[in-house]
Amino acid sequence: MAGSHSKDDPALNSATKKTEPKYVACDVCRLSPICSPVNVGGHTYDFTGKMVNRRHYFKKGELIFQQGGQATLIYAISAGSLKLIADVKGSERVIDFRIPGELVDICSLNEGIYSYSAQALEDIYLCEIGKETLNDIASQIPEVQGRLMKVVSQELTNIQKSSMLLHGNVGSEEKIAAFILNLAWRYLNSGYSCTEFKLNMTRTDIADYLGLSKETVIRLFKKLQHNNLLKINGKKLSIPNIDELQKFVGIELI
Amino acid sequence: MAGSHSKDDPALNSATKKTEPKYVACDVCRLSPICSPVNVGGHTYDFTGKMVNRRHYFKKGELIFQQGGQATLIYAISAGSLKLIADVKGSERVIDFRIPGELVDICSLNEGIYSYSAQALEDIYLCEIGKETLNDIASQIPEVQGRLMKVVSQELTNIQKSSMLLHGNVGSEEKIAAFILNLAWRYLNSGYSCTEFKLNMTRTDIADYLGLSKETVIRLFKKLQHNNLLKINGKKLSIPNIDELQKFVGIELI
DNA sequence: CGCGAGATTGAGTTCTCTCAACTTCTGTGG
């Protein structure tokens, strides 16, 4: 019964076909203020050609950048999703995930090196912006500076909100629910359905991200499903009643 | 044997005497770029008088601002420390702590309302900046805009680093160690000793912040002390070997 | 079709929480 209508839903289906992925619309991308033309002294300029490399393709499993490497580019996801991972005591730890429309690592703006690695969870397309060029243009054109400011402070708010959500919950069941709610919220921000989307990461990734074992994640998914807070079928997830989920998590996000 | 040299250590002793607290130096404050005079067209202007209210006093336990309230001011701590708390499912949850030199809630820059409350952990002094005025001046003077950008993106990096540190650890013992390491790093950033400082918050606050019970926090403190990673005496804390602690946590921060 | 990664399930162990008693610290009023 499920899946009949999922063929055209980009959230469920991004880049699964090898041919042409569903790119996210530029106007939901967090970088869109930067990519829009600028009006200076009555003339309109488009700087993006100088610094934006659009839709760079990366294969599933490929590393986009590596922890410790020189940070010269800023990435935004056009299609597909990825995970951020860091080496902690010799083993890999999942720091976060990124979905279409989101920035990958805005922190690198004022950091010289990447503090984690980014790995494609599926075939993805990224827009890349040269950090140096962006900073140069921003320092010369106040309008761009202002927009960049908007982008960064919006990102700050998002990170803070996510962190509060995941951090504030004691029980593991609530933690997982909060994780899903956070994802839902982010899909909504990128113009997708917030009640039905695909979990592109493995259970192990989720477990690692939340600091739980994969078995616990599986069992709590089942428990949440039993309590009618989630419906999960493999990687397909849907939220029957988002208000119930929010009540359970204890935070009004959507 | 302890305490003989602690009388003049501001980290150990901020605002414990009722008379005059040890204010943090302006040049370690995260807002100092904003408070410094600006050069415009060959002339030097100091806007701070227009928008900065210096060293506003708050009593221990007092609320600086409240979750849901209108965010009109941005705060930086001049002396003392505070906790950020939010209401989750009817009960109070500790979101984070702030120490001298740090900004209290830079997120409110582009949010209309506070997403949590701030409560003084001891008698504190705060510098307040009017949000509106700051935004106005920033939009008119590129130099200020650029500095504000610097402040915000630095804050973004800090939050991200803290979140990564606390989020990335599986075991509770490592979680607490990471919390202490994070505090140490922040005290260092504010010009204090990173190996010896005071825990101004209660054990319950720490437990709440980390999602543990207060009993577990106490027991794990004891365990960490037994393993020579920490020395704890009431609220006084010292780190015998910070490299050992970092190795234990698995992240090189200092 | 078979391989391998990922997902699932069960059983036993370990860790953390809860509850309750008790001690210590702190601030206030006499």
Next chain:
DNA sequence: CCACAGAAGTTGAGAGAACTCAATCTCGCG
């Protein structure tokens, strides 16, 4: 300065949650 009350910190014991280990199942891909 002392006594007292309330808050914070500490400790122990039993219950519950999450982890580990191991076996099995499923699905996508070559």
